Amino acid sequence: MGKFGTLSALEDWAVDNDPIGNRAEAIAASFRAALTAYNNLTAEMLADIAGTTDQAQLAFPGSDEAIIQELDEWGAPNASKATSAGEVGFPLHIYGGALQWTTTYLRRTSPAKMAAQLDAAATADTRLIGRLLATALFKPTNTVGYFDRYGTKRSFDLKALLNADGQALPPDPGNAVCCQGSAVR
Numbered sequence: 001m002g003k004f005g006t007l008s009a010l011e012d013w014a015v016d017n018d019p020i021g022n023r024a025e026a027i028a029a030s031f032r033a034a035l036t037a038y039n040n041l042t043a044e045m046l047a048d049i050a051g052t053t054d055q056a057q058l059a060f061p062g063s064d065e066a067i068i069q070e071l072d073e074w075g076a077p078n079a080s081k082a083t084s085a086g087e088v089g090f091p092l093h094i095y096g097g098a099l100q101w102t103t104t105y106l107r108r109t110s111p112a113k114m115a116a117q118l119d120a121a122a123t124a125d126t127r128l129i130g131r132l133l134a135t136a137l138f139k140p141t142n143t144v145g146y147f148d149r150y151g152t153k154r155s156f157d158l159k160a161l162l163n164a165d166g167q168a169l170p171p172d173p174g175n176a177v178c179c180q181g182s183a184v185r
Helices: 009-013 023-049 105-107 111-138
Strands: 057-061 084-089 143-147 154-158
Touching: 023 111, 057 111, 057 143, 105 154
Parallel strands: none
Antiparallel strands: 057 084, 143 154
């Protein structure tokens, strides 16, 4: 079994063409497990190329770093603080899809038909994520005066992938201090 479970439950039900009958709860539990596995696998795959947040604006760290000083046995370091370069905004949009069935449909249909519908919803979600990522990468357009109608109800500027916005890139979170001319020790 994978790190987050497996989608094999859908494969198992996809070949079952018998009416659901008394197996509704077992099928529902399998579908819940498959959806949880899908969501976790998608989040893990996205983590390498995109971040997720539910905050419309976050403080954006500057290119400064805190200062570390060599001390003797009685020394006390001078206080230092990394500066913040401002805030960065994110366009939070809400997407959703729904599947619904009547009680009569559930009595007459097969798990294979339901699994096909669930698989189609997951495929549509995957395609949407791909389209959104491609739009961010290949159409990086800054937006001035974006109005956040879902969360803060405020207007702010969006910077596409930190392109042409004048802010210095923050230090690499992996402590490699990438692209700033410093060597890694």
